Amino acid sequence: MGYDIERFVDEIDEELKCPVCCGVLEDPVQGRKCEHAFCRKCIVEWVRTSETCPVDRCVLQLSHLQTIPRIIRNLLNHLRVRCDFVLSGCQEVLKLEDLLNHREVCKFNPEYPVPCPKDCGALVPKNKMDRHDCVRELRLLLCNQQKEINELKNSITSLISIAEEQRQNSAANQESLSSLIDKYDHLTMSIQNLEKPIKEVLMIASRNSKAADTENAVNNHIKTALIQEATTEIYISNVDRGVTPPGLKDYLFRHDINPLSCKEALRRGWKNDFRVVIFKSDVNKILQSNLWPRGICCFVCGEYYTTKTEGSRDPEEGGTLNNLKACMPPWMAA
Ligand SMILES: [Zn+2]
Ligand SMILES: [Zn+2]
Ligand SMILES: [Zn+2]
Ligand SMILES: [Zn+2]
Known part of the structure; x- marks a missing residue:
């Protein structure tokens, strides 16, 4: 069904009206041969009972329907129209192409959600407010929240078990680390304990080797001298x-x-x-x-x-x- 002519601010050209419903074309299509334009719903309904054009009676089947020229579409889109909810009090005048978006946000739309006046916290479409039951709504909310809580609990439990596993691993690591540190300390102490005797031995050895070297040198010298003599x-x-x-x-x-x-x-x-x-x-x-x-x-x-x-x-x-x-x-x- 086309748009009610009364809603439009401007004079409507005959080309933009549907011959079936006499409203302004909504979702329009045209016959392939005669190029008469109709609302899609109107002509589909019409062709079901009579396969002829409602204007000139030429043959018209569903397969003959095609999109309208872009210039007609543009003319339609720029027509200025009053909001769907003008009777509820909306004073907005919009381009036809913006009408759908405005419906979603129009405060006068009976499906527009508003807070429950009994302060239960629920957002309820205005036209469903009389059937709204705060207790049932809250119970549903509670039920959903309980589900979420249970899911959270499960994931927390699995996180805790993962954390526990990691803690045990890290405890084991800590244990082997501290035993390594103990061994290292022990070794360091042994090395420190050994350091002094080693130094002494080295000093004695160096003293002795010097002495031995000197003695050998002297002996060799004496030997050489004696032999030469x-x-x-x-x-x-x-x-x-x-x-x-x-x-x-x-x-x-x-x-x-x-x-x-x-x-x-x-x-x-x-x-x-x-x-x-x-x-x-x-x-x-x-x-x-x-x-x-x-x-x-x-x-x-x-x-x-x-x-x-x-x-x-x-x-x-x-x-x-x-x-x-x-x-x-x-x-x-x-
Ligand atoms: Zn129509
Ligand atoms: Zn026709
Ligand atoms: Zn509105
Ligand atoms: Zn409520």
């Missing part, structure tokens, strides 16, 4: 190339001389020379000419002209290791 180096020349330092050492041992060391001094061409360190007390023995085979020459190092001894002994039978022999100079071999 008591020994001398002998040069033995023209030995056969087959003779090695151990061989020469062995030869000297067998002749009652204790060499401290024996090194090859020169191993070149046809001859082999040695440097031998002996005690000074053995010098006379080593410089005897019958100790050395003919051809070998022996002297105190650096004293070639004063201590030189020429070997005078016949070479012994056998090999070179046990029986020393002189080398054979090439000119003698020839």
Whole structure:
């Protein structure tokens, strides 16, 4: 059903009126062919009994209905209309497009909620106030609140159990933490107790090691000095190339001389020379000419002209290791 013409402030164009209800078009549609416009409800109702246009009798079915042009819609939207509740006292005049929103907030709307005059606290639509029962309303409210309270209680209980669980965990953690702290304290104390004896031991050790070092150094010094004082180096020349330092050492041992060391001094061409360190007390023995085979020459190092001894002994039978022999100079071999 269209809007009552009487509610509109302005003159209404015929194009904006519904031919079925004669009111201003509400939720309008139009026939596809003849383009006559109607309220949707009016024409749907009409077509149910007669499938013709109420204006020109041309064929009109539900499937022929379509939306109206935008210009018509705009004209409708801007029409100024009085509130639905003008009879209840509302003086508002609005654009047709704002009418729906105004209905929701109009104080004269019988469905507009107002506080109960008996102060029960409920908001009741004005037109339902006579059926409003404060006690029933409060009981409903109480019932709903009880439900909410129960839900809250449940969630609090589960929160408490979670908190309790966490408290127990944290207590266990606290316990292991404090036992760790105890152990740490114990260790720290042991370390502190050990610190002093360790320092003492270290000090004693360092004192001792210094003393020992000094003693060793002195001993070594004395030893070196004594050895240098008591020994001398002998040069033995023209030995056969087959003779090695151990061989020469062995030869000297067998002749009652204790060499401290024996090194090859020169191993070149046809001859082999040695440097031998002996005690000074053995010098006379080593410089005897019958100790050395003919051809070998022996002297105190650096004293070639004063201590030189020429070997005078016949070479012994056998090999070179046990029986020393002189080398054979090439000119003698020839
Ligand atoms: Zn109508
Ligand atoms: Zn028509
Ligand atoms: Zn109103
Ligand atoms: Zn009430």
